[in-house]
Amino acid sequence: MKTMLITPEGLEKLKAELDHLWKVERPETTQKVAWAASLGDRSENADYHYNKRRLREIDKRVHYLRKCLDDLKVVEYAPYQEGKVMFGAWVEVENAKGHKIRFRIVGGEEIFERRDYISIDSPMAQALLKKEVGDEAIVQTPTQQLVWRVSKIEYQK
Secondary structure (H helix, E strand, O other): OOOOEEOHHHHHHHHHHHHHHHHHHHHHHHHHHHHHHHOOOOOOOHHHHHHHHHHHHHHHHHHHHHHHHHHOEEOOOOHHHOOOOOOOOEEEEEOOOOOEEEEEEEOOOOOOOOOOEEEOOOHHHHHHOOOOOOOEEEEEOOOOEEEEEEEEEEOOO
16 A cells, blocks of 8 residues: 655646646647547547547546545655654665665655655665664565665755
């Protein structure tokens, strides 16, 4: 089960996507469907079939986003988070070989198109929650256990 949390930035991005789909893409696609339908025989009309399919995709995504926005809980930064890994934190970790990675722990709806974001539901995030700088986290993967040391924690304020 997915944790239904989101950062304020993530919420704004989803709202902007919904607004764009509903006010820009859907009307344009509807107009294209109407134009293609007016040409006559629809059975071999590629424009008609493509745009009908695109319209269904838009409607499906709009429906999903509306439901999602109703269910998500926005987590704002709070001073009590300082010094601990919590939702919304930028975390830098290092393994025994000196390999460092930096990422932000966010909700599952925010990780797409961002290589430096991980879901709060991921094994790494779960292992790091409530850790402090210098603490070690044991991350269980399907094949092994990995040990990471927290080297830095930051929050966007």
